[in-house]
Amino acid sequence: MTKMIHRGVGSWTIKDFISRLPDAVLGSIVSLLPTKDGARTQSVSRRWRPLWRSAPLNLVADRELMRKDQSSIGLIKKILSEHQGPGRHFSVFIYDRSNRVKGWLNSKALDNLQELELTYDRWLELKLPSSMYRFAPTLRVAKFSGCHFSNFIVQLSLKFPCLKQLTLDRVTISEDAFQSMLSGCSALESLELKAIFGFARLCISSQTLKSVGFCTDQRTERVPAQELVIEDTPCLERFLQLDPMYDRVTIRVISAPNLKILGVISDFITELHFGTTVFKKLIAVCLTTKIYTMRVLVLQSDGPNLDTVVNFLKCFPSLESLCVIFRSITWSLTDMDNVREYDPLDPIEFLELHLKKVVLKNYDGTRSACTNFAKFFVLNAKVLKEMKITLRYHRRDGWFARQRHLLQIRNRASKDAQIELKCGATDYFADNRHTHFSMADPFDGMPSRGCSKCSCGPF
Template sequence: MEAAAVAPAAKKRKPDRIDGQDPPGNHDGDEILDLISHLPDEVLCTIVSLLHTKDGARTQAVARRWRPLWRSAPLNLQVDDRLSGQDHKRFRIVSKILADHPGPALRLSLRGIRLRNPYAKINGWLHSPTLNGLQELEFVCGMEEHGLLPYRLPRSVFCFAPTLHVAKICYCQFPNEMAASLNFPCLEQLTLAGVTLSEDVLHSLLSACPVLQSLLLDGNIGIGRLRIISKTLRSISVGGPWDRQTAVGFEELVIQDAPSLERLLPRNPDYGPAKIRVVRAPKLEILGLLPEGICKVEPVTRVFQETIALSLTTSMQTVKVLALVSVGPNLDLVVDFLKCFPCLEQLYISSDLKNFMRNKRAYNALDPIECLERHLRKVVVKKYHGMRPDVDFAKFFVLNAKVLKKMEFDVCVSFNAKWMANQHRRLQLDNRASKGAEFNFETGNGRYYPSSMYTHSLLKVNPFNLWNTYWDEANM
């Protein structure tokens, strides 16, 4: 009998994996290494907590090792159409999540909630032990089915006041009787949009936030005058009610004492505030869009200029970025503003063109404008048409901004090489005051409001560099 020596086939070594891990297979049927699962549990839990609720729960099916992570991770509970398109199913899912997840809770987002029928159930959710220690709350009410009256905000929302760091409340009536007893010792970001409340209640609410850093107020009803006194606020964005026929319009914003304020961003010049007074804001660097009323209504302009005169040495000299709305554009009014901001480095102008405007103002070398002489390095002209009023307006900066580095034109009309050559001649670019300046023409979309995301992002970012971003996730 012939003995056949057959060498055993070498076994292909499978990659190492964590005990209990079920790695997926590749197209050849071989197992591949799951590198993500090698991360520590703390990192994986952080990843899971940043996902939408539905996606976070689905991670339990990734592998055996992932199964306990969702319940170990801080809960991010987002109650919206993505969780389920059916109201009754969505409510059933949320109740199950709160029963199964032990907490702690990081974030609760309730969007488009109609409170008439599910009021009791939502109150039950808010009192769930799973939500103890909640840090972020988003509560966006729906409107009543018959009429436009907003729902009343549930009092149980305020059980999270001691631990909240971020709060966003929209489209509701604020329970005024709660204001005096509120205290938000940890709250750093506050958004109120489409909320009905009185001035006294708002001031009481703000005084209950001792560490507040960013504030967004937009479309709220019942606020005619707002006075800001805060040692910690760094960024403020404000706008009046969206319905101009409302009984109380947003007439005046007073920055009384805000030693940490860096950015003041009116939301939309069309809705107010009509007047802005800056009494003390020694770190203010970014200002605008300034309301159109300040540019064209003489009494408001005088109020603004008087305030600047009183605080020029402490406040307005710090402003480096300014954004204005100018009808016309009106060169005389814009130049008057430039005199009030001597250290201005970047200027953004959005103009509603009026053919009757005549911008023939000559620069007086005996009465120099400090920012034009020493500091202004960038000018952006939005909604540029290339007609005589905006050509003469822009030419003033071409011929007089001594240290200009870049001038950008956001053009509202179609243009070609011939149009560009004509603009080059009419703007007298060959005679520019700053020989190293660049001039760029780009097609624009006419939008000019900065994204509200920059209200709460405290990074050193100029919101007007990206002010094509008008409507974002922070706009409900």
């Protein structure tokens, strides 16, 4: 913080209060800056000159930097050899088969490293350097992409006592190594698994996990894991399927008594199990239990068929927030009209008591099936507070007035409900994935204002 102090007519002095802070505080500030900006603080003043070299190191060597020229590689080597402070964050993109990264990982500048990200180019398929494992006692955040794990983890029974966030992306690992690593993470809270190769059935048991993100990659020639089992996770609150368009998997939730957030559930899923309740393409084939803990749910479908969706949602009687993503091919391939009469003598609990928020994405109000789908929730969600609908294309002003009529906004079941339409780009959830962030609703990415090209907005 600086302050302008008046010293008389036409005279001002700039007072620098930030530089008066202790070295430990200034070092923490410097360590949070991007690598280039952190290094530049050495030129601020004589007071700041030694801080960057002694502050916790934040070093990012991304794809652009590593492929730029050899001088960039030399700069990384220079930083690691000269930096005197402890390591906080090290991220590097590996694009060739040289051994330089092994040497970097052994650098004293990375002692007690807290955050590590190693990303390998797709074609390399190299083993993770064994020197990485020296950070096991101190790592808090780790991401590994495009590499192979050896059974070194199993042989040494490595422990990661401080690790809270772990991402494995396009990783080849044996079942023994995966289980050994998971069991060694006694503080793990967030786990993201994207295209895991090496065995067919991923089984997760953890006493600390709160969030799991998962997807396969059916576009590769290699066969990723085809089944995910949530076996024993007493603290799990969020399960996120990250790429529903390409997942042909079976998901079994055996024990997750605190699961509150689920999505994106697609009709591409081979099977979805909750205990002894089984769904195939969102249709219950064995309905024995209801999940009362679920609060937030996201669905993606070509239809979606209103009857199928409502019957699916009956299994989550305490649901408070629902998001439905319509795929772009939705209405051209179906003849459904989605007309469903609500029977007050057969009430649906989540509609009567709990559903407060509905979000519809990629809405196409030119199709009656789409309009009827939205109207059902307008007319029957008794405690609804807000309904947000995004369109794929911009519309003329008269279109919104007609939608108000078609959706029967005046007859909405909840008079407090705020209903609005927004114009925007097609949304397939790719930008709403927040496995590692604690959010009440990780799927809530709706803009707060209408566009300037039309009169979209609240009704």
